[in-house]
Amino acid sequence: KKHPLQNKWALWFFKNDKTKSWKDNLRLVTSFDTVEDFWGTYNHIQAASKLQSGCDYSLFKEGIEPMWEDERNRQGGRWLLNTQKNSRQDLDRLWVETLMLLIGEQFGEYSDSVCGAVVQIRTKGDKLAIWTSNASDQDTNLSIGRKFKERLGLPRKLVIGYQAHEDTMSKTGSTTKSVFSL
Numbered sequence: 001k002k003h004p005l006q007n008k009w010a011l012w013f014f015k016n017d018k019t020k021s022w023k024d025n026l027r028l029v030t031s032f033d034t035v036e037d038f039w040g041t042y043n044h045i046q047a048a049s050k051l052q053s054g055c056d057y058s059l060f061k062e063g064i065e066p067m068w069e070d071e072r073n074r075q076g077g078r079w080l081l082n083t084q085k086n087s088r089q090d091l092d093r094l095w096v097e098t099l100m101l102l103i104g105e106q107f108g109e110y111s112d113s114v115c116g117a118v119v120q121i122r123t124k125g126d127k128l129a130i131w132t133s134n135a136s137d138q139d140t141n142l143s144i145g146r147k148f149k150e151r152l153g154l155p156r157k158l159v160i161g162y163q164a165h166e167d168t169m170s171k172t173g174s175t176t177k178s179v180f181s182l
C-alpha cells in the first residue's frame, strides 16, 4: 500500500519560449498524493540544475496555479532565495529539501498557508522560493521563513527576503522591496 501525503501536489514546468505568452509556457507535468509517486516523479524528470536558463519547476497544492493571479496567491508573497552564481550543483539539494518541506507538511500549524515552491534557472543567478497565501500574516510567514532557512542549512549571513506578489508585479526597478528578511 502506498503512503498517502496530506495534500495532493501538482508539478509544473515553465519553458521560456519567447514566441509564446507567459501562460502558454507553463505546463502541468503531473500530480501525485503518495510518497512513492512523488519519488517516481522526481526520479523520472530532468534535474533542476540541468534545465536550460529561463526554465522553472513549480510544485503547488492541487487546485492552485503557480501564478500571482490565482485566488490563493493574489494576497500572498514568497520567501526568495537568490543562490550564489556558481552554486548550481547545490541547487538540486536545495530544491529537493524544499520539496520535502512541502509534501511533508513540515511547517506545522502554518502548513495550510503554504501554496507551493518555485525553482528558477537563470544565468543571472538561480532562484528558489516558497509561496505563501497571505503577505500580511507576519507570524505565519516568519515561522515558514525560519524553517525554510534552517532546513536548507543556509549560512546565517545569507539573507532571504519575503516579497508580496503585488510588489513583485508592480516592481519598477530591478529589485522588489522585501516586507521582511531573515
Ligand SMILES: CN(C)c1nc(=O)c2c([nH]1)N([C@@H]1O[C@H](COP(=O)(O)OP(=O)(O)O)[C@@H](O)[C@H]1O)CN2C
Binding pocket: 022, 023, 066, 067, 068, 069, 120, 122
Ligand atoms: C499571468 N501572467 C502574465 C503572469 N503571471 C505570473 O504569475 C507571472 C508572470 N506573468 N511572470 C512574468 O514573467 C516575468 C519574469 O518573471 P520571473 O519570475 O520568471 O523572473 P525573471 O525575471 O525571469 O528572473 C515577469 O516579469 C512577468 O512578466 C512571472 N510570474 C510569476
